[in-house]
Amino acid sequence: MSETESSVKEQVSDPSPKKPSDNQQSGFFGNLVFNIAIPVLIMTYASSDEYLGPAWSIVVALAFPLTYGLIELKKTKKVNLFSVLGIVSVLLTGGISLLKLPAEYMAIKEATIPAAIGLAVLITQFTKKPLVKALILSDALVNWEKLDAKLEEKNATALFNSKVAISSYIVAGSFFLSACLNYGLAKWILVSEPGTSAYTEELGRMTALSYPVIVIPSMILLITALVYLFKQISKVTGDPVEEYLRQ
Template sequence: MTAEKPKNKPFVEIIFNVALPSWILMKFSTPEYFGVVAGLIIALSFPLGYAIYDYLRTKEMNLISAFGFFSTLLTGGIALFELSVQWLAIKEASIPTLIALFTIFTGMYGKPLIAKLLLNEYMFKVGLVYEKLTENGKTDVFRNKIGFANKLLALTFIFSAVMNYALAKWLVTSPAGTVEFNEELGHMTLMSYPIIVIPSMLMLAALMYYVSRVIKDLTGYKLTELMVEQ
């Protein structure tokens, strides 16, 4: 019997990737507490530490986690080497832009990213879907619709890139290596959740609904009928 795949822990992820880093940067980066450099290192250690913990727990590193890990390292480098804050805005936009380009690439060559994310064999009986599509002669129609959905997925990452850049330019204006920079960085991290993360999640939910409708229209199966029993 195959061991059950460890489940994600959204609430814990929010605490370690958003709440704790923001709280430390905004409240404990002043000289009377940790100081600028130590405060930044401690704050960034939480998302880095959680990424390592999650990898050890699940024994796999997905693309989003890898980019998040890389993004955190870049943020620390910009701050510790006291680079221009313009680089922070560029960095914030570059990560989702790279993911968008990767999404488009998978749609052109190989299996679209959205199919890998939403038609996951751990969650759904994907074989039944393709058998019914072949039986109904709808395989090409399905591929075209999934390709369209994959382009919409790329657009969600482009939205994230634009909003990340705008948020960084708006909120982080102080020179790197200062208490004000750490505080603004913490504020930006906190604000990114309601302004960027939640809208992006709603877009993904809409895409999930679209894909489920496509599957039902072309195969007659509801997603609830295709779910793998845990």
């Protein structure tokens, strides 16, 4: 799974600059080390027959993000959609690699998960609980009770929902972009025969490149959607957005 989904849920409780907490820092570095750095090193430098070999290097490398994801689930005691998708993605990567399926399967897998999230964002926009609110305007960030009361007072609920719909298209676009970049990156890098040391090294290279190639462009769109909604909250209510952010 690309780092896009794991970065989506990073939230800010105060728009003014402040030093990140120890938990935020450890979470960021934990993701970086266990989901990218260690797997990349193992698949790149331990996939030859004199070390772990192609198959075992994949097993050992993927054990780190899988274990990290399970520990995070146990620690938070909440079933997070993106954590579950991350674990499923790791298992699919391992299964496709160990079964020595053509690289096309890996490319499809890499594109399917973000594309599915993008579709979910669009579909849930027509329900009472748009997914975009959970992604970038969760209860931990926005005081929805206060905001909803203000919107009702100004008879502006429908107007604000139309702004949320626009943000949904932006967020969905970020996931569709991620799907395209995931697919293209896999097709570009995975060119060796599955089950070989060269293929495993390419898998490690693809993981290493996923952050700058995929996450950064996608996060720009997600931040754009968040900033847009912040501005709309202020515009529709007539109050500073800080009035509706949790302290």
